[in-house]
Amino acid sequence: xxxxxxxxxxxxxxxxxATAAVLIWVERRLLAVWQDRLGPNRLGPLGLLQVAADxxxxxxxxxxxPPFADKGVFVFAPTVIMVTMLTAFAVVPIAPDxxxxxxxxxxxxxxxxxxxxxxxxxxxxxxxxxKYSLYGALRASAQTLSYEVFMGLSVMGVxxxxxxxxxxxxxxxxxxxWYIVPQCLGFAVFFIAALAESHRTPFDxxxxxxxxxxxxxTEYSGIKFGMFxxxxxxxxxxxxxxMVTLFFGGWHGPLLPPVVWFVLKTAVFIMLFILIRxxxxxxxxxxxxxxxxxxxxxxxxxxxxxxxxxxxxxGSDA
Amino acid sequence: xxxxxxxxxPPAAEPPEPDIVxxxxxxxxxxxxxxxxxxxxxxxxxxxAADQVLPALRYLKDEAAPRYAxxxxxxxxxxxxxxxxxxxxxxxxTLVYQLLSFDSNDWFRLKLALPAGTxxxxxxxxxxxxxNWYEREVFDLFGIEFVGHPxxxxxxxxxxxxxxxxxxxxxxxxxxxxxxxxxxxxxxFEQEALRFVPEExxxxxxxxxxxxxxxxxxxxxxxxxxxxxxALQLDGEEIVDAVPDIGYHHRGAExxxxxxxxxxxxxxxxxxxxxxxxxxxxxxxxxxxxxxxIEVPPRAQVIRVMISEFYRIASHxxxxxxxxxxxxxxxxxxxxxxxREKVFDIVxxxxxxxxxxxxxxxxxxxxxxxxxxxxRVREFVDWLxxxxxxxxxxxxxxxxxxxxxxxxxxxxTEQAIAWGxxxxxxxxxxxxxxxxxxxxxxxxxxxxFEVPTGRNGDCYDRCAVRVxxxxxxxxxxxxxxxxxxxxxxxxxxxxxxPPPKERTMHDIETLIQHFxxxxxxxxxxxxxxxxxxxxxxxxxxxYLTSDGGTMSYRTRIRTPSFPHLQLIPDMARGLMIADLIxxxxxxxxxxxxxxx
Numbered sequence: 077x078x079x080x081x082x083x084x085x086x087x088x089x090x091x092x093x094a095t096a097a098v099l100i101w102v103e104r105r106l107l108a109v110w111q112d113r114l115g116p117n118r119l120g121p122l123g124l125l126q127v128a129a130d131x132x133x134x135x136x137x138x139x140x141x142p143p144f145a146d147k148g149v150f151v152f153a154p155t156v157i158m159v160t161m162l163t164a165f166a167v168v169p170i171a172p173d174x175x176x177x178x179x180x181x182x183x184x185x186x187x188x189x190x191x192x193x194x195x196x197x198x199x200x201x202x203x204x205x206x207k208y209s210l211y212g213a214l215r216a217s218a219q220t221l222s223y224e225v226f227m228g229l230s231v232m233g234v235x236x237x238x239x240x241x242x243x244x245x246x247x248x249x250x251x252x253x254w255y256i257v258p259q260c261l262g263f264a265v266f267f268i269a270a271l272a273e274s275h276r277t278p279f280d281x282x283x284x285x286x287x288x289x290x291x292x293x294t295e296y297s298g299i300k301f302g303m304f305x306x307x308x309x310x311x312x313x314x315x316x317x318x319m320v321t322l323f324f325g326g327w328h329g330p331l332l333p334p335v336v337w338f339v340l341k342t343a344v345f346i347m348l349f350i351l352i353r354x355x356x357x358x359x360x361x362x363x364x365x366x367x368x369x370x371x372x373x374x375x376x377x378x379x380x381x382x383x384x385x386x387x388x389x390x391g392s393d394a
Numbered sequence: 395x396x397x398x399x400x401x402x403x404p405p406a407a408e409p410p411e412p413d414i415v416x417x418x419x420x421x422x423x424x425x426x427x428x429x430x431x432x433x434x435x436x437x438x439x440x441x442x443a444a445d446q447v448l449p450a451l452r453y454l455k456d457e458a459a460p461r462y463a464x465x466x467x468x469x470x471x472x473x474x475x476x477x478x479x480x481x482x483x484x485x486x487x488t489l490v491y492q493l494l495s496f497d498s499n500d501w502f503r504l505k506l507a508l509p510a511g512t513x514x515x516x517x518x519x520x521x522x523x524x525x526n527w528y529e530r531e532v533f534d535l536f537g538i539e540f541v542g543h544p545x546x547x548x549x550x551x552x553x554x555x556x557x558x559x560x561x562x563x564x565x566x567x568x569x570x571x572x573x574x575x576x577x578x579x580x581x582x583f584e585q586e587a588l589r590f591v592p593e594e595x596x597x598x599x600x601x602x603x604x605x606x607x608x609x610x611x612x613x614x615x616x617x618x619x620x621x622x623x624x625a626l627q628l629d630g631e632e633i634v635d636a637v638p639d640i641g642y643h644h645r646g647a648e649x650x651x652x653x654x655x656x657x658x659x660x661x662x663x664x665x666x667x668x669x670x671x672x673x674x675x676x677x678x679x680x681x682x683x684x685x686x687x688i689e690v691p692p693r694a695q696v697i698r699v700m701i702s703e704f705y706r707i708a709s710h711x712x713x714x715x716x717x718x719x720x721x722x723x724x725x726x727x728x729x730x731x732x733x734r735e736k737v738f739d740i741v742x743x744x745x746x747x748x749x750x751x752x753x754x755x756x757x758x759x760x761x762x763x764x765x766x767x768x769x770r771v772r773e774f775v776d777w778l779x780x781x782x783x784x785x786x787x788x789x790x791x792x793x794x795x796x797x798x799x800x801x802x803x804x805x806x807t808e809q810a811i812a813w814g815x816x817x818x819x820x821x822x823x824x825x826x827x828x829x830x831x832x833x834x835x836x837x838x839x840x841x842x843f844e845v846p847t848g849r850n851g852d853c854y855d856r857c858a859v860r861v862x863x864x865x866x867x868x869x870x871x872x873x874x875x876x877x878x879x880x881x882x883x884x885x886x887x888x889x890x891x892p893p894p895k896e897r898t899m900h901d902i903e904t905l906i907q908h909f910x911x912x913x914x915x916x917x918x919x920x921x922x923x924x925x926x927x928x929x930x931x932x933x934x935x936x937y938l939t940s941d942g943g944t945m946s947y948r949t950r951i952r953t954p955s956f957p958h959l960q961l962i963p964d965m966a967r968g969l970m971i972a973d974l975i976x977x978x979x980x981x982x983x984x985x986x987x988x989x990x
Binding site: 107110111112113207208211277278280284285286287288289353354355356357358359360361362363 | 607609610615616617631718719720721722723724725728729732788792794795797798970971972973975
């Protein structure tokens, strides 16, 4: 088995989609546990077959397009998030010899694709021809544009330390010291930006149920809604995998095989995403933007300068 | 029970004329103040001449000592079929203005007779802004025009409705009307009538250099707490204007009161503020008890207090959870619902029902407390306070939530009084005015509790006040637990429902009385009664008019949520959509309580 082999591609694609599906169950169960409820527990062992039931339901629903919508764009929009999120996974180095592609601009590629994914929300909101959707789309674009800036800046510290954009090399450089130690500030910014990029509570303003009904996907149902849904879960998985790759030493870890370490670490972050959803309220739109530009941007810049100074002083080992 | 007891005249013969009536008489002269009407509720009630309404109200509001600062209620009575109205001025429709003074903690009622042929009165929106919706309601339901009203449109009924439902000649049930049909052209007509035209709502389509976006929030929207619609005029996400539209939850509760027996109307009162359950029975049965002179025994009073406080806690818990949820916090609502479930378990074990137990009866309560009731209650009062402390950390101390709710939706005490705001919304502005303290009823004077207040009158304070109120309610329940009196749970009085039965097999009079009282319902002596309580959402008052029948002649339900919603535009202007949602959550209204 080597990086990029068809077997590798197939397995990773399957695993990612399966993860996204299982996450539906994981999220519902975990939230239920934290909220003193049971959650779906009837279908199959521990309610695991709920995933299958949900899938069947969502696939067999009527494929409906509202008559007032812009049909072509309306259908196209949900595919954007699926495609971008899945293709972004190509650069994630899961373990030595496990991955789809390595190239020296892997990190930039990830950033580019996660920016592209916002077109999904924007186009959906535009094509729905619904005021709530439009507001959701506007919020999504503004939010993603803003938080992209610091997401990019926050990982530059890692790039400086490792001296490369190649994700596999970045992981290998963390053999002895995970970048979370020198880059804790960078991680904090990256984590929050990743939350915002994935449009999860407390950054779910584009679909804020209590304000915008369902935001950009108000008019969506059936499999098209399902694609937004799954796309969001793949986004969470991707963000978690990137956190592990960039800051938590990727597959490195004692005793267990590298793949297991990678999966375990990623799972922790996924659960953190869910925990945050279960506990935090939602900031107001302008507060979110102010927080981004007034707190996150300076933090990211400070981190960048400190790292730069450090690298200059110690002398880069690259 | 003897025949004499059955025909006992209403108590309170001719009380001395209150000072304020004399003062008003001095002000208006004998031609202005037509008469002073003694009522069973003891509220000074004066009839004034048509041209003297505005001067009289202005005097009472601004100059009289004490000042009557709040327009508590404005309603009307169709007097055309009323038989018992000796000594009162000629009137087809009577407008009733009820004022509340915070200076002297007193009511005042002003009546304006509209004799046959007149169906208009001067608008008092210039005096009280809150009169706006009240006058629209009277216009809608009685067809009385208010001269000088800025926007006299229907408010409760649809704009295409024919007739005025609270008039006595308007049918009260479907069997009195023709068959309903909806031909295509009628449907098209009705739908066209619903088309949103901003100008009709008093909004412009464009500003100086921009076009506004109109967003229809509701009647179905996750955060409007029922069927409530707000037409928003938006500039980006900023609210330029917001116009509330109510009436989607109207069920004609007041009209139903006119054809249910006094007893069988009790379950309807549960459902007016459907989160308050039996708490809302209280003003209704209290008003009847006042009209009949029934003395409620101490045990019944304390049971009523205890049940009421349980419902207050249940309602506040629901508010607390949904408040957090509306600002985006997902989990608290599940925790508060667990607690609310415990409340309902207790309520169910005592009353037999959960949300709408209709447990109170004229003269007492439906049943005595079950054996062992105290164990569950004791468990609960020990359970809730630690949970509330936990929620404090989770919700009230949360920085994001504070940033979302502090300084949002602010009004001060003066504004609150001018708009008729009562309950936690009033106390959040810093005025410690709780009806249970100010005018204790049902024995609240015997309980120790505090009146929590806020300072800023914003969304956060409104929530904080309610949270503290739950702690006070627990305190009251603890006292009920410790000092539950012994004795009967219902008064021994022929007019109580269901009537006393023990002696029915001993003397024929009691048997007849029992038979009539059960089959027809009690006959309440003619007169007018009014009772008010501190309900879950503010002051809830029932103003009942009896014409000496088995049914109410007029049932007026003054609900707290109705005036509260009028304040939304003032609170929301210049803020963002998300703020409006926080404001809506903080008002704590249910649409059934608004539309009735």
